[in-house]
Structures are given as structure tokens and as C-alpha cells.
Amino acid sequence: MLSIEHYLFLSLALFIIGVVGVVTRRNVIVVLMSIELILNAVNINLVAFSRLYGDVAGQVFALFIIADAAAEAAVGLGIIIAFFRNRETVLADEMDLLKW
Amino acid sequence: MTNPIIQATIEFLKAFWAPLLCGVAIVAVLPLIVGYIVLVERKLMADMQARLGPMRVGPHGLLQPIADAVKLLIKEDIIPDNADKLVFWLAPVLSVGAALLSLAGLAIGPAFQIAQDINIGILFVVGVSALGIFGIVLGGWASNSHYSLMGALRSSAQLVSYETAAGMALVSALLFTGTLNIKSIVEAQSNEGIWFVMLAPVAFFTYLVASIAETNRAPFDLPEAESELVSGYMTEFSGFRWSLYFLAEYANMIVVASVATTLFLGGWLRPFSKVHELPGFHLLNLLDFVPVLLMVAIGVYCLQRTPKQPTRVQQMFMFAVAGLCFVLGLVLLVPVVVPIAKPFYAGIHGGFWFILKVSLYIYFFMWLRFTIPRYRFDQLMRLGWHFLIPLSIVNVLLVGVALIAGSYFHLQGWGLLLVTTPAAIITLIVAFLILAIEKEHGAPQDQSAASDFYAG
Amino acid sequence: MLDKVLFYFFAGTAVASGVLMVTRRNVVHSAIFLITALLATAGIFLQLRAEFLFIVQIILYVGGIMVLFVFVIMLVNLDVALQQIQFARQRWVGLFVALALAAQVSFMFWTSGKMPGQGLPVLTAAAATKLPPNSEAVARSLFESYLLPFEIASVLLLVAMIGAVVMAKKRA
Numbered sequence: 001m002l003s004i005e006h007y008l009f010l011s012l013a014l015f016i017i018g019v020v021g022v023v024t025r026r027n028v029i030v031v032l033m034s035i036e037l038i039l040n041a042v043n044i045n046l047v048a049f050s051r052l053y054g055d056v057a058g059q060v061f062a063l064f065i066i067a068d069a070a071a072e073a074a075v076g077l078g079i080i081i082a083f084f085r086n087r088e089t090v091l092a093d094e095m096d097l098l099k100w
Numbered sequence: 101m102t103n104p105i106i107q108a109t110i111e112f113l114k115a116f117w118a119p120l121l122c123g124v125a126i127v128a129v130l131p132l133i134v135g136y137i138v139l140v141e142r143k144l145m146a147d148m149q150a151r152l153g154p155m156r157v158g159p160h161g162l163l164q165p166i167a168d169a170v171k172l173l174i175k176e177d178i179i180p181d182n183a184d185k186l187v188f189w190l191a192p193v194l195s196v197g198a199a200l201l202s203l204a205g206l207a208i209g210p211a212f213q214i215a216q217d218i219n220i221g222i223l224f225v226v227g228v229s230a231l232g233i234f235g236i237v238l239g240g241w242a243s244n245s246h247y248s249l250m251g252a253l254r255s256s257a258q259l260v261s262y263e264t265a266a267g268m269a270l271v272s273a274l275l276f277t278g279t280l281n282i283k284s285i286v287e288a289q290s291n292e293g294i295w296f297v298m299l300a301p302v303a304f305f306t307y308l309v310a311s312i313a314e315t316n317r318a319p320f321d322l323p324e325a326e327s328e329l330v331s332g333y334m335t336e337f338s339g340f341r342w343s344l345y346f347l348a349e350y351a352n353m354i355v356v357a358s359v360a361t362t363l364f365l366g367g368w369l370r371p372f373s374k375v376h377e378l379p380g381f382h383l384l385n386l387l388d389f390v391p392v393l394l395m396v397a398i399g400v401y402c403l404q405r406t407p408k409q410p411t412r413v414q415q416m417f418m419f420a421v422a423g424l425c426f427v428l429g430l431v432l433l434v435p436v437v438v439p440i441a442k443p444f445y446a447g448i449h450g451g452f453w454f455i456l457k458v459s460l461y462i463y464f465f466m467w468l469r470f471t472i473p474r475y476r477f478d479q480l481m482r483l484g485w486h487f488l489i490p491l492s493i494v495n496v497l498l499v500g501v502a503l504i505a506g507s508y509f510h511l512q513g514w515g516l517l518l519v520t521t522p523a524a525i526i527t528l529i530v531a532f533l534i535l536a537i538e539k540e541h542g543a544p545q546d547q548s549a550a551s552d553f554y555a556g
Numbered sequence: 557m558l559d560k561v562l563f564y565f566f567a568g569t570a571v572a573s574g575v576l577m578v579t580r581r582n583v584v585h586s587a588i589f590l591i592t593a594l595l596a597t598a599g600i601f602l603q604l605r606a607e608f609l610f611i612v613q614i615i616l617y618v619g620g621i622m623v624l625f626v627f628v629i630m631l632v633n634l635d636v637a638l639q640q641i642q643f644a645r646q647r648w649v650g651l652f653v654a655l656a657l658a659a660q661v662s663f664m665f666w667t668s669g670k671m672p673g674q675g676l677p678v679l680t681a682a683a684a685t686k687l688p689p690n691s692e693a694v695a696r697s698l699f700e701s702y703l704l705p706f707e708i709a710s711v712l713l714l715v716a717m718i719g720a721v722v723m724a725k726k727r728a
Contacts, residue, residue, distance in 0.1 A: 001560075002559055002560060002563055005665060006563060006567075007600075007604075008665050009662065009665065010567045010570065010571070010600070012658060012661055012662060012665070013571050013574075013658075014570060014571065014574055014593075014597075016654050016655070016657065016658040017571070017574040017575055017577075017578055018574070018578075019654045019657070020578060020650065020651060020654045021577070021578035023644075023646065023647075023650030023651075023653070023654065024578070024643050024644055024646075024647045024650045024651060025578065025642065025643060025644065026640075026641065026642060026643065026644050027583060027642065029583055029625070029628065029629060029632070030577075030578070030583060030586055032625070033577060033586060033587065033590045033625065034577075034578060036590065036594075036617075036621065037574055037577070037590065037593060040593070040594060040597045040617075043597065043601075043609075043613075044597060044600055044601075047600075047601055047604050047606050047609060048604060050604075050606070051604045051605060051606070056690075056693045056694055056697045057697065057701070057702075059606050059608070059609050059690075059694055060694060060697050060698055060702050062606075062609055063609060063612060063694070063698070064705055064709055066609075066612060066613065066616050066617060067616070067709045067712070067713060068709070068712065069617070069621065070616055070617075070620060070621050070713070070716075071712050071713050071715070071716030071717075072716070073621045073624060073625065074624060074716050074717065074719075074720040075716050075719050075720055075723070077624060077625065077628045077720070078719065078720040078721075078722075078723035078724045079723060080628060080632065081628060081631065081632065081723070081724045082723045082724065084631075084632045090632050091640065092644065093644065093645075104557060104560070104561070105561060107557055108557045108558045108560070108561040111557060111558055112558055184582075184584070186585075187584065187585075187588070190588070218607070219607050219608075219689050219690055219691055220607050220608060220610075220611045220690075220691055223611050223615075223691075224611055226615075227611045227614045227615040227619065228614065230614075230615060230619040231614065231618065231619060233619065233623055234591065234622075234623070234626070237623070237626050237627075237630075238584075238588070238626075241584060241626075241630055249630065253627065253630065256623060256627075257627075260620075260623060263619075279691075279692075280691055
């Protein structure tokens, strides 16, 4: 029988993989993709609890998170394109204009 | 550990063996059907260009698709030098997979649906067919060629742009049904007694144009035209891989036509289907004999052409085709006249009317292809973003207002025409206003700066 | 039984795709693995009987956001970046911190089921047939209880659209 623990552990696993991606990779596009993975982990968590308590609010919240992720991905990728036009790089180490 | 998996598989097979069989049948038969649709297109193209088309292979060229299929299968499989092999293999598979998966959600007639009774019916079909975009983009990238990549980016930009307009057009029609379930949509049209194309004509027109763009058909076929980027993203794919892309394109055409038929043209309903439920005899019930008469007419035509065939083999083949038409006519006649077979009426005649409407929609696609010249890419994008999307959004708004007015005055069925026709007229006025504003600001034909990245 | 097999299939695909996504050198391969991870997540939603969210995930996330990602990857794809070091200088510290976080949270999950009187509830499969039609329930909730967040989300999307267009435009 599937219990809520199964979904919680799955959500935790995806979240940690996403966190490792954000912290470890140099390519900012991969960092953005890892952020999307984190958001998906949270969505799984929300929908699992929504199914547990029979309340559709969890799914509505997940829907808003998906809409929000779309907005954030669009703006983030716009920033990356704008930066790439100026500096010809997508590696996080080399985006150091604000360093003294 | 394997025992639960085997148990689960047996449980799954016991519950879903019928839809699985239908699915396997469709996947097996679809390449043949697509081949014959291509033959029809070539014959139609020939007819509109005052020539004959394929005539050599089989009687009147009827075996041409089989020859083409064999040729494609035995062609050499060329992979470009620095191409990414995994993605090169994956791209056509993604295209075909998405197209076939969306076919699973459609209902051909009330008795034939693979994924039965899904809550999100039509949204499933539209959403999964949008996955085909990846087949195009990844195919263009994996070809390791600038022109393929540009063609792929252009094609996917076009698909994404027209998806919004198509979705909004579908929403306008869904306002009348209140549900996304495919069978319930057709039932709603049956209950109202009127097809949604008459209640939301602007939505039908928008979906027609958007679906032509969605399937990369002319006049929106710039990404794959031969005189442009050498057939764009499909350039480096040869033999079987190319035939997969081709199959995906025509399967997408069938999907899009089926969605339009279900939502706008009454699905599997006969014209004036509500008359069928009334007791006694009605003149309009004679429409039940139209399928039979159509099949008999085709059979008689084939019989007439039989003596005029050049060889004995072709004469026998034509005779067999005529016999097949007569048998189909008989199958269509039985549920109408024989009282015992009445329960089969909905399934058989429903399937016939559905296939007839889908064929008419695809015929219109082909007709447009041979009549209208191609759109340039920036004209295409301008049409999608500046004209179709505002039009479809305004249409949703006005149809919603019309529905509220209709329920306030307790209108039903044909009475809804009283409120939706003014809404359609206002939408048309808005459309002309948008076109006038566009003409005023003018398309940037003489400006030197490129209007977008993809125009080159 | 079928539930369990489906769950393990989708969960395994999601985790494997996630790991592969984070470790690939080629960014397009990472994008493909993210697509499979998102499709597996959609499968988990379907397995949890959230059909509307399943199709929204496929249309928006896979069919919208990932297409955007793949476009941008193809615009900024540098062969030079392919040869350089893929992982930042702080990779081992980052990995250690993430694993410590994972250990902490899983310890919390593990023990909260074991404390007396505080067991984690079990998801029953029997309630599936009594669920109301999913799209209707979500739509009702969205337009009745959560109308304000819905409107705010639409304003947010408008702002994001304007921002993205302004930033990606070429200076005339």
C-alpha cells in the first residue's frame, strides 16, 4: 500500500538533486533547470497531501506554482540572453561584474 | 520481486485488453492510411493542375503508396558526421510518439475510443500533440547543420505561436459544453440539436487557420518548403527516419481534423440528428440513407470504369474495389432497415459520418495547399500574434457574454443563435478594426533592421 | 498493485532523470533529461488522480517552459563552454551540505511515523472512486475560493511577459 511517506521521500530526493544542481554547476542554464526540478519536487509534495486530505487546494496551489515557474523561467532566460549578448559567457564564475 | 510486477501486468491486461487491441490496430494500420492520404493529395494536386497524377503503379495508381513505402524502407540510412547520435535517433521517435499518443484520446464514433472516458479528453489530445514540437527542435539541432537548425527554430516558433490561438478558439466552443470529455461534447451538440460551428463560427475559422499553421501545411509551410531551407529540419533525415516525420505530420493532420470535427462539426452526429429520436416517420430521417447511397454511387462508378482498364489484372482489381464499396453500402444499410441491428446504428453510422467530416476537413487543407501562395515567415508571425490571438481572446469574451444573455432569456438549441450571431458580428467588426490598424502602422517591409531573429 | 508499480516506475524515472540532468556535460542532453523528469512528475500527478494538473504540467511545463529552455540553449550554445570544467569550485562543500540536509529531513520523516500516537497517515486507494471529477473541482475552487490569487497570477504573467520581451529585445 502506498503511504504518504513514499511521496515525501520522492519529493525529498528530487529536491536534493535540484539543490545539488543549483549549488554545484557552473552553467547558469543548468542552474535554472535545477530550480525547475526543485519546484516540481514541491509540487509533488503538495499534490500528495491534497490527495491525502481530499482537499483540492493543494492542486490549486501547485497550479499557481507552475504558472509562477513559467514567469520566472521567461524572465531568467531573458536575463541570460541579455548577459550573453554583452559578455559572451554563460558560466556563473565569469559573471563577476560586481566584484571589486 | 518479479511476482508483483507479473501480477500487476496480468491485472492491467485483463482490464484493458480491448483498448490495447484497438491501439495496436491503429498503429499498425495508420502508415497504410497515411500512404493513401498522400495518394489522394497527389491525385487532387494533379486534378487541380490539369494533369493525371500517379497512374502507373496499380490501376489508376492505387498501389503507389506501397511502392513508396518499400522505397523508403530500403533506402540507405545516412547520419551526418558530427551529429549527436542519440538525439538524432530520438527526434523522429518523439514526433511520431506524440502524434500517435494524441490519436489515442480521440473518439471515432461513439463506440471506438482507445483511452475511454478521460475527464480531460480534448485537453489531453491538444496537450500531447504539442509534445511533437520537441521532435522538430531536437531533429533540427541534431542534424549539425545551420539550415536545419534555423528551419527547426522557425517551425517550432510558428507552432508555439499558433497553439495559443487554437486553444482560445477551442475554449470558445467549450463554453457551450461545460466539460472537456469528448463523448460529453458530442452529446451536448446532440442535446442542443445544433452544431457548434453555427454557434461560434469565428472560433471555427480561427481554429481552421491555426490548425493549418500547427501542422506546417501550406500556406504556412515555410519551414519545410523545398525552395526555402531545403526542407528545413527534415533535410538530414533519410529513409525510414524521414518517413517517421512524414507519418507524424499526417497523423497530426488527422488529429487536428478530428478535434475540429468533434468540437465544431458535431462529431459523429448525422445532420439533424435530433429528429432521429422522435417517434414516427420524418422526412429528415431519409438522411440515414445518404451513406448507403454514397457507397453505392462509388461502387457503380467503379463498375463503369472496369471495362475501360487497359489490362485484365487492373480490370479485376477495379471490380474488387467496386465489390468492396457495395459490401460497405450493405453494412451501412443493415442497421437502418433491419430492426434487430438497430443498436449498431450509432456505432457504424457514427463512424461513417465522423470519417466523412474528417475527410472534408483534410480535403479543405489540401485544396488550400494547391491554391494559395506561401506566407513569408515574419508575415506568418505577424498574422499569429497581431491578428489571431487578439481575435480569439475577444471571441471568448463575446461568446461568454452571449451565453450569459442566452441563459438570462432561457434560450436553448437553435434559440442560442439569436445571441451568438450578434456576438459573431461584433467579433468580425473587431477583426476588421485590427486589420485596419495593422495596415495603418504598416508591415515593416522597407525597414532595414530585421523584425525578428528568425527572419535571418 | 498497479498503483505501486506505476509509482515506482515514475519515481525511478524522475530520480534517474534528475541525477542525469545535473551531471551531463552537454546542456541539450541536460534539457532532454529534464523533459523526462517533468514527464515522470506528470505521471506521478496522474497516479495521484490529479488529471487536470497532469495535463497542465504537460502543456505548460513540458510544452512551454522546456521549449523556451531549448530555444535559449540553442541560441547561447558555445562549443567553448563544452570543454571547460562543468562543476564549480565549491562542489564538494555543496554536495556535503545538500546530503546533510537530506539526512536531516529523512530522519524527521522516519521518526515521525515511529512516535506513539503520531503516525503518518496512509493514502488509501479506496477513496479513488469517490473523488469528484477533477477538472470541475479544480475549476470550482479556482473561481470561487482562490479568485484573487488567480488574478494576481495573471498580472504576474503579464509583468513577466513584458519584462522578458524588453530584456531580450535588441537595442535599436
